[in-house]
Amino acid sequence: MGLLSVSIWLPILAGTVLLAIGRDENAHAVRWMALVAALASFLVTLPLVSGFDTASAAMQFQEKLPWIDRFKVQYHLGVDGISVWFVLLTAFITVVVVISAWEVITERVHQYMGAFLILSGLMVGVFSALDGLLFYVFFEATLIPMYIIIGMWGGPRRVYAAFKFFLYTLLGSLLMLVALLYLYYKSGGSFSILDWHKLPLPLSAQSLLFFAFFAAFSVKVPMWPVHTWLPDAHVEAPTGGSVVLAAIMLKLGAYGFLRFSLPITPDASREWAWFIIALSLIAVIYIGLVALVQLDMKKLVAYSSIAHMGFVTLGFFIFSELGISGGIVQMISHGFISGAMFLCIGVLYDRVHSREISSYGGVINTMPTFTAFAVFFAMANCGLPGTSGFVGEWMVILGTVKANFWLGLLAATTLVFGAAYTLWMVKRVYFGDVANADVRALADINRREFTMLAMLAAAVLWMGVYPKPFTDVMHASVTQLIRHVGQSKLN
Numbered sequence: 001m002g003l004l005s006v007s008i009w010l011p012i013l014a015g016t017v018l019l020a021i022g023r024d025e026n027a028h029a030v031r032w033m034a035l036v037a038a039l040a041s042f043l044v045t046l047p048l049v050s051g052f053d054t055a056s057a058a059m060q061f062q063e064k065l066p067w068i069d070r071f072k073v074q075y076h077l078g079v080d081g082i083s084v085w086f087v088l089l090t091a092f093i094t095v096v097v098v099i100s101a102w103e104v105i106t107e108r109v110h111q112y113m114g115a116f117l118i119l120s121g122l123m124v125g126v127f128s129a130l131d132g133l134l135f136y137v138f139f140e141a142t143l144i145p146m147y148i149i150i151g152m153w154g155g156p157r158r159v160y161a162a163f164k165f166f167l168y169t170l171l172g173s174l175l176m177l178v179a180l181l182y183l184y185y186k187s188g189g190s191f192s193i194l195d196w197h198k199l200p201l202p203l204s205a206q207s208l209l210f211f212a213f214f215a216a217f218s219v220k221v222p223m224w225p226v227h228t229w230l231p232d233a234h235v236e237a238p239t240g241g242s243v244v245l246a247a248i249m250l251k252l253g254a255y256g257f258l259r260f261s262l263p264i265t266p267d268a269s270r271e272w273a274w275f276i277i278a279l280s281l282i283a284v285i286y287i288g289l290v291a292l293v294q295l296d297m298k299k300l301v302a303y304s305s306i307a308h309m310g311f312v313t314l315g316f317f318i319f320s321e322l323g324i325s326g327g328i329v330q331m332i333s334h335g336f337i338s339g340a341m342f343l344c345i346g347v348l349y350d351r352v353h354s355r356e357i358s359s360y361g362g363v364i365n366t367m368p369t370f371t372a373f374a375v376f377f378a379m380a381n382c383g384l385p386g387t388s389g390f391v392g393e394w395m396v397i398l399g400t401v402k403a404n405f406w407l408g409l410l411a412a413t414t415l416v417f418g419a420a421y422t423l424w425m426v427k428r429v430y431f432g433d434v435a436n437a438d439v440r441a442l443a444d445i446n447r448r449e450f451t452m453l454a455m456l457a458a459a460v461l462w463m464g465v466y467p468k469p470f471t472d473v474m475h476a477s478v479t480q481l482i483r484h485v486g487q488s489k490l491n
Contacts, residue, residue, distance in 0.1 A: 220253025326395025361435025
C-alpha cells in the first residue's frame, strides 16, 4: 500500500471507527481521535509534494491492483502536477474543519467527525483515481457524507437543501456513467483513463461525450445556470460543511474537465469552447451582480464562489498554459479563501446566531483580532496583490487578454464586482459604530479560532507572495495537456 492508498483509507477507516465506537458521553476523546487522524492523513500527503518530480509530466506514486478482473477494472491510483496539490489541500482543509468543530458541535460528535473524515478520504480518491469506474465510485460516494452533514447538522431548511444538493449532482452524473461505459467499449474493454486519452474518436462522438461530461462536472463546479443548489446548500450547511463544500467539493467538477473533457475530447473541447467561455463570463458578471444584492453573508460568499469558479472554467477553455495554470492556481487559492470566509461567518454565527448583514455593525470595536483576519480574507477575495486571490485571477486575465482582448476585459470586471460586494459586506459588518447590544456583547476569538484562521491566513500569504512552488509542480503536466489538446485525434 503506497502513500495515496494510505491518504485515502486512513481517514476513511478512522471515520468508520469513530462511527462505530463513538458516544456523546466520550465526545472529548472523539474530538482528539478525529484530530489525530486528520493530522496523520495530512502528514502522509506531504511526501507526495516533497518527493514529486517537477520535470516529469507522467503520473507519479502509481499503485495498480486488480479489482474486478472480469471487466478489467483496476484499483489504479496516481497523481500528476495537476492533481497532487488537491490531495494536499483536501487533507489540510480537513484538519481545519476538525478544529473548527471542536466546541461548536455538541451532539452526535462522533457521527459529525466520522462523516468528515470519510468524506476527506473519498475526495482524495477522486483526485487520485486513474481507473474510470474507480473515479465514478469515489465521485458519487462523496455525495453521501455531505448529504448527511447538511441533513443532520444544517439549518431549518436542511432537508430541502440536502435533497436539492443530492438530486442535482446525482442526476448530472448519470450521463457521465453512460459516457464511461461507451469509452470502455471503444477502448476494447479498458477502464484506464490514461488509455482513454489515446482514443481516436470522431468529432460527433467527442461532442456527445463532451456534453455527457459537462452534465456531471458543470453541476459540481457549479456553472450557470445549474448553480441554484449551491446557495441553498451553503446557507443550510453547518460551518464545516460550507467550508468543505466551497474549498474542495466544487473543485471536483473543475478537476473533471481537466482529467476527462480536455484530454479525451480535445476536438469537441475546441469546438464548444465558445459555449463554456460564454457560461463562464455569465458566472463572472451576472453572478457578481447577484452577490451585490445579498443580505445574508453566507449567500453572498456562496455567489462569490460561483463567480470565482467561472474564472477557473474560463482559464481552462482558452487553451493556453497561462490560462490553465491560472485556473488551477485559482482553484487552490479559492479553497483557502472561501473556506476562511465561511469560517469567519461561522465565528459570528456561533455568537449572535444570525447570518444577516443587518444584524451586525462595528464588530471591530469588540473583536479587533478577529476583524483583522476577516478583513484580510475579504481583501484576498477581492484579488489584492500579495494574496493568493490575486495570482490565479491575474494569470487567467492575462491569458484571456492574449487570446482575445474583449473577453479579457469582460473577465476583468470580476475584480470590480468582487471588490464591490465584498467591501460592501465588510463595511456594514465590521466597521462603524457598534450597532446593537449583540455586537457590544461579543468576545474576541479564542486560541482555537485563532489557530484555524492563522493556518489559512499563512496559506493565503504564502501562495500570494511566493506562488512558484505551486506553478513549478503543475508546469510539466499543464504543458503536456496543452500539447495533447492541440493535436487533433480526427482520423
